[in-house]
Structures are given as structure tokens and as C-alpha cells.
Amino acid sequence: MQVHTEKLRLEFLDAMAAAKELASRVDNDAFRRRPADGSWSAAECIEHLSLSAETFVRRLRRKIEASKKEKPRRGETLSWLGRAYVWLLEPPVGRKLPAPTAFVPGAVAERAVLMARFERTHRELIALIEETDSFDRTRIKVPTPVGKWMRISVLDAFTALAAHARRHIWQAQRALRSL
Numbered sequence: 001m002q003v004h005t006e007k008l009r010l011e012f013l014d015a016m017a018a019a020k021e022l023a024s025r026v027d028n029d030a031f032r033r034r035p036a037d038g039s040w041s042a043a044e045c046i047e048h049l050s051l052s053a054e055t056f057v058r059r060l061r062r063k064i065e066a067s068k069k070e071k072p073r074r075g076e077t078l079s080w081l082g083r084a085y086v087w088l089l090e091p092p093v094g095r096k097l098p099a100p101t102a103f104v105p106g107a108v109a110e111r112a113v114l115m116a117r118f119e120r121t122h123r124e125l126i127a128l129i130e131e132t133d134s135f136d137r138t139r140i141k142v143p144t145p146v147g148k149w150m151r152i153s154v155l156d157a158f159t160a161l162a163a164h165a166r167r168h169i170w171q172a173q174r175a176l177r178s179l
């Protein structure tokens with residue numbers, strides 16, 4: 001098993017545990033309450049993560065299925081663009097980034113439904129990470145939400161999604177603390 005496979009699997013499991021703990025700490029109304037105008041509630045942060053994970057699972061799966069499955073390199077490493085992208089996403093957040101329209105949460109489901117969806121989407125990501133362990137994730141490129149012109153490796157994408165999860169779990173924690 002590649003080092004990044006286990007590392008990413010643990011990062012997504014940590015994000016799932018942190019989200020579950022957040023959701024269990026407050027009632028449904030508090031979970032859905034925005035701390036301020038223009039801010040997202042904890043529930044909206046979780047919904048945003050589910051929306052982006054669903055989209056990326058589909059995008060990654062299509063790209064992986066259409067690609068030549070070469071054996072992995074000895075030591076997988078992030079590209080310079082992937083490292084920059086991950087750095088931009090990591091909490092604590094120093095710069096707000098606008099969410100692509102497709103990832104902006106709309107009406108948020110009840111907490112139990114929201115959390116079940118979050119867990120399902122992140123388990124799908126883990127499964128995809130494990131499926132791709134046996135081939136070179138650094139050669140297959142996918143577009144980012146920033147634009148189709150900006151392409152990163154599948155390894156970069158998985159790592160960025162893990163950083164993205166940490167970013168919005170952190171944001172959700174702050175939203176609940178401010179209530």
C-alpha cells in the first residue's frame with residue numbers, strides 16, 4: 001500500500017469523526033444557524049463538503065476509468081501546483097475563497113440526513129483512494145473547481161480534498177463557537 005493511501009484514508013476518517021462530533025454537540029437549530037450575515041452555518045459547511053466530494057468522486061472516477069493504469073512510482077509526491085493548492089486550502093483560513101456556484105449550499109437537509117450524506121460521500125472518496133493505490137496517481141490529471149485550465153494530479157486532488165475538509169470543519173467549529 002502506498003504511503004499516501006493510508007495517510008489520506010486516515011485524514012478523511014478524522015474529518016468524518018470531527019464532523020460527527022460537531023453535529024452531536026448542538027441541536028438541529030443551532031447546527032443550521034448562521035453566526036453572521038454572509039457566513040455559513042456549520043450545517044452549510046458540511047453540505048458544501050458533501051457537494052464538492054460528490055462532484056469530485058464522479059469527476060475522478062470518470063478520469064481514472066478512462067486513463068491508462070500505469071504502476072505507481074516508488075514515492076508519490078504532490079506537484080508544485082498541488083502543494084500550492086493544498087496550502088491555500090489549509091486552515092486556519094487567512095483568505096476567504098469564493099465557492100464555485102455548484103458547491104454553494106442551498107436548502108440544507110435535516111442534520112441526520114446531512115450527516116449520512118457527508119459520511120457516504122467521504123466513504124466513497126476513501127474507496128476511490130484505495131482503488132487507485134495500485135497505479136500512478138501522479139500521471140492522471142483532473143481539472144480543479146478554479147477552472148478547466150488548471151489541472152492537478154489525482155493525488156493532488158485527493159490531498160486537496162482532505163485539506164478542503166479540514167478547512168470547512170474548522171469553519172464549522174468557529175460557526176458553532178460564535179453562537
